[in-house]
Amino acid sequence: MRVGIVTFPGSNCDYDAYHAVVDQLGERAFYVWHKERDLQGADVVVLPGGFSYGDYLRCGAIARFSPVMDAVAAHARAGAPVLAICNGFQIACEAGLLPGALLRNASLRYVCEQRHLRIETTDSPFTSRYAAGQVVRIPIAHGEGRYVADDDTLDRLEGEGLVAFRYVGAEGGSDERSNPNGSLRDIAGILNGGRNVLGMMPHPERAVEPLVGSGDGLALFESLLARVGA
């Protein structure tokens, strides 16, 4: 598997995605500078976390205009996997690859901590190695992660099984503390209609070894490997 990780000016989780793929999965990864127009034969594209262009304007609003984004959109149109994490999720929404938007956390504060997510669908190249309903521990680290969309869009996402992850408590249920940012319907990650673009605020690339807090994100990368092949 060849994973192309796009580096925008201000990306800072590109390195973590690289090491998740190379160190933990033993697969190939490389960085794609945002000014490139070619994805160098990547099977999977990662739009990593960080603060592209400082996020001084709306998060992701400038990065979507980076030259590389045309190639990313073409990659997605061709049905190949795009994994958009955190700032990458914001960029994917701004670029129209995914519906909805990410607003400031309801608390108005940045939050970084381990969180519990429930796997809502295993029918995707990103989640096939999980069990439906499985509760996993994956950290979040964001100030603008409150997922919103209009009711029709939310109903469509739910109806088509495009909600990939929901924030839950440790036991899998939901209470007033289990949603860290006020996301509508506790949504932590969604798929596009083709199920080949995943946007998620939590950081699976930070959860690939128990030594640093959790290994629960590794199955996401293993799912991709199972789909793409070594």
Added chain:
Amino acid sequence: MSELPTATRPASVVLPRPGDPPITAALVAEHGLTEAEYDRLVAMLGREPTFTELGVVSALWNEHCSYKHSRPVLRTLPVDAPWVLQGPGENAGVIAVGDGLAVAFKIESHNHPSAVEPYQGAATGVGGILRDVFTMGARPIALLDSLRFGDLDSPRVRYLFAGVVKGIGDYGNCVGIPTVAGEVVFDPAYEGNPLVNAMCVGLLREEELMRAVAQGVGNPILAVGARTGRDGIHGASFASEELSEASEAKRPRVQVGDPFTEKLLLEASLELIHSGHIVAIQDMGAAGLTSSSAEMAARGDVGVVIDTARVPVREAGMTPYEILLSESQERMLVVAKQGHEDAVRAILEKWDLSAAVVGEVIAEPVYRIVEGDRLVAEFPGSRLVTDCPVYHPEAREGEEVQRLRAVDPHATAERPEEGDPAWTVLTLLSSPTIASKAWVYRQYDTMVRTNTVIGPGGDAAVVRLRGTDRALALKTDCNGRYCYLEPRVGGMQAVAEAARNVACTGARPMAITNNLNFGNPKKPEVFWQFREAVGGMGDACRALRTPVTGGNVSFYNENPRGAIHPTPVVGMVGLIEALDHVTRSGFRTPGDAIVLLGENTDELGGSEYLARVHGLVAGRPPRVDLDGERRLVEALLEAIRAGHVASAHDVSDGGLAVALAECVMADAERPMGCDVELDAWASLPRRALLFGEAQGRIVVSTGAPGDVIAVAARHGVPAREIGRVAHASHGFVVRVAGAEVAVPVARLAEAYHQAIPRAMERPAAASPGAAGG
């Protein structure tokens, strides 16, 4: 070279620039120079200075840049060890950590800016310390913050606290460096003058070490990064005077941070250093272009010429004075190899940054500033840096402190509520200084770069060195109350506690950086505190073999009511030799034995108990036995390496009872209980046993108590089994001489975890007098 025709031209006459104000006694005073210092300047030049020259000297001879009151005392600190690659005097210290890897680290204060503009003050503090580390060729891998505020009951304090935390978070989070540890202390002594000390730790290969030494006649000097604006002019001078009612008006001296540009500058600088196109690089930090160029020239013993007309500026009409003294953030000064200018520019352009040649290294021993064809400032040789005055102020202990230290803590009667020691335990756990700081560190990205093995909340942070089986342990420590009551003991204690904290995670203490926060050094009682505290720190560093590789002195930390508690913060780096040795503070397995390493003694002076329960800062602070501390660290590390230790936690603020409570609650997701009996010390006053802060103690949980005790005995460290780890349902139970403290763990957790969030639910206010408390 042709780019700078003026550079090699023989010096013409330095003349005032049209529009310069005349040099008057008042103007000299406004620049913070004493009459004697001004006379010294005139003698050095052999003439009156121009306005530009006066500005340059005021920037370099202020306390912040010159260390003029502290240098002789700092020279007493130990700085050598075989693993030290770079000691004090550079942008950051550097130690070797094996396998050709090295660690660069440094701490620096941003106290005064944070007092008037907490968000930007703290943010730019983080930015500055990051640049100090990456200019050494190191990639920053961790940030720590040592913070002090007044009482959280004050709306102004809540405003400062919230603003500082957000400023630190927004900057570090955006650049993508995890904030992994630190401390936050609340004490009325810091009212109006908070302390914001930021530490950065970076990783490099030994051969990549870059020093900020200008070399090579003819080499071009480039300004890279952000453009120069009118912000922050005289920021370093502002940091070198007491805060007052007028300080608010100096808010414009606080710079504004841009972490996005910092991130680009970080990547570009590391690429530059690794490219081989440059010979030196330094942050344009305090005193901006002036200090970076003068210091690099002095270190290299070369001359430099800088043309201010070539510096990229944000607005037209900036004078040489303004360009030289601007503290606009995210700028670097680079000495490139001659002929490599285009290669340097190409690297900067990749990162959408600019680079402009602004000067040149010259053979003539002179520090020269030109503005196009006009000579605006010139100083002989490196005397601008080396001729800075040095003072040996009077030092005398204050009488008030002598009186307070003589107070017998036991003369203070217990409050009626203390009849139930559970009340005292809960009161101390909800003291904001002791309580959980999760409200703070949830706002920091503690995990980015995925090397954080132990984040904030542990005894020390542990950061894995990727690609090796090693890790660093990092911690800042200082107890200002001890330092106030007996500064020599306080200085020792700060080092000893930091060493214990890193040792509790399985690390050998390696070296420290220090941030010496004190009041006005011209006051004899303040200078006495400084001299004594640094003396104690030096003794402890020698005993524990942790040399000082650099740091920062911050004087003039006063508010209208007087000086802050002397606060010599220690930033410790320890090395864990195998990831198997990583040890956490919380109890892990019910049934494990709890062993106390060290001895309980009657030490109630200077305690959090006295301060929190009785509103008393008094008594003799706990004794520090440096030889005992060294043996304690050795014993603990041997027991950890042998695999005997399940958890280890230092006993500090709040004493043994609080330490045990922290051990049961440390893992919020998996709380434990405990059953402890302290009858062996029944002869001690109960509150000294439970809440006294005797030094040199560590609470260990273990499945092999006999082995731990045997290891301790070999090192001459007292050790005794005091109880068992229990399920959380058993509760927190501590028995002593027939009395029993029994508290449900949920109640402990509530007190500990909710204290700060609850305080911060109340409104904050920027103005000191505002309502809402």
